[in-house]
Amino acid sequence: xxxxxxPDIHITVSEGASLELRCNYSYGAxxxxxxxxxxxxxxxxxxLKYFSGDTLVQGIKGFxxxxxxxxxxxxxxxxxVHWSDAAEYFCAVEAGTALIxxxxxxxxxxx
Amino acid sequence: xxxxxxxxxxxxxxxxNDKSIKCEQNxxxxxxxxxxxxxxxxxxxxxSYNNKELIINETVPNRFSPxxxxxxxxxxxxxxxxxxxxxxxxxxxxxxxxxxxxxxxxGPGTRLTVL
Numbered sequence: 001x002x003x004x005x006x007p008d009i010h011i012t013v014s015e016g017a018s019l020e021l022r023c024n025y026s027y028g029a030x031x032x033x034x035x036x037x038x039x040x041x042x043x044x045x046x047x048l049k050y051f052s053g054d055t056l057v058q059g060i061k062g063f064x065x066x067x068x069x070x071x072x073x074x075x076x077x078x079x080x081v082h083w084s085d086a087a088e089y090f091c092a093v094e095a096g097t098a099l100i101x102x103x104x105x106x107x108x109x110x111x
Numbered sequence: 112x113x114x115x116x117x118x119x120x121x122x123x124x125x126x127x128n129d130k131s132i133k134c135e136q137n138x139x140x141x142x143x144x145x146x147x148x149x150x151x152x153x154x155x156x157x158x159s160y161n162n163k164e165l166i167i168n169e170t171v172p173n174r175f176s177p178x179x180x181x182x183x184x185x186x187x188x189x190x191x192x193x194x195x196x197x198x199x200x201x202x203x204x205x206x207x208x209x210x211x212x213x214x215x216x217x218g219p220g221t222r223l224t225v226l
């Protein structure tokens with residue numbers, strides 16, 4: 001069965017430090033992968049997506065993610081975190097027409 | 112010019128009541144969805160409609176009935192509300208078929224609280 005695992009429930013990063021959020025997926029075919037961000041009390045905003053081609057994808061707000069088929073991973077990175085990046089981050093895989101989400105990683109940013 | 116909008120944003124009601132949440136998208140997409148986010152922030156698909164036809168119904172109690180009057184609208188009606196229905200409900204839309212457009216866009220969510 002398709003699934004998405006985000007191993008880190010909560011991560012705290014200092015402002016200006018680099019960030020990596022982990023995502024592992026289980027899917028039989030070539031996956032369509034997504035990262036969404038949910039700011040407190042807000043809806044979901046698409047950060048980036050991978051469909052095919054270049055395994056390093058660039059997104060909005062300075063985020064990027066790398067698809068590694070051999071590791072079934074799609075980790076999200078940002079070289080320098082800003083306080084406004086504090087939010088909930090969800091990795092998702094498209095299964096059929098619906099998205100299967102991981103349980104999310106809460107990012108806190110310390111000054 | 113919000114792409115996917117939901118009303119209301121907050122809904123507080125008593126157990127046993129019937130309520131509806133409305134969703135509209137102005138993206139011209141053929142497919143719309145309802146997701147439920149529980150208190151632990153876990154997001155799960157409930158329904159998916161393609162051009163007004165139901166294509167996914169994920170083990171949702173039949174107290175939940177989606178209604179799609181046209182492809183720009185997918186409303187969620189909930190009968191006999193229970194405490195466990197308290198959650199944030201997100202509407203989304205997409206245009207499946209091409210890698211460029213096969214992305215789901217989410218509404219701002221409706222926080223339902225059942226007392």
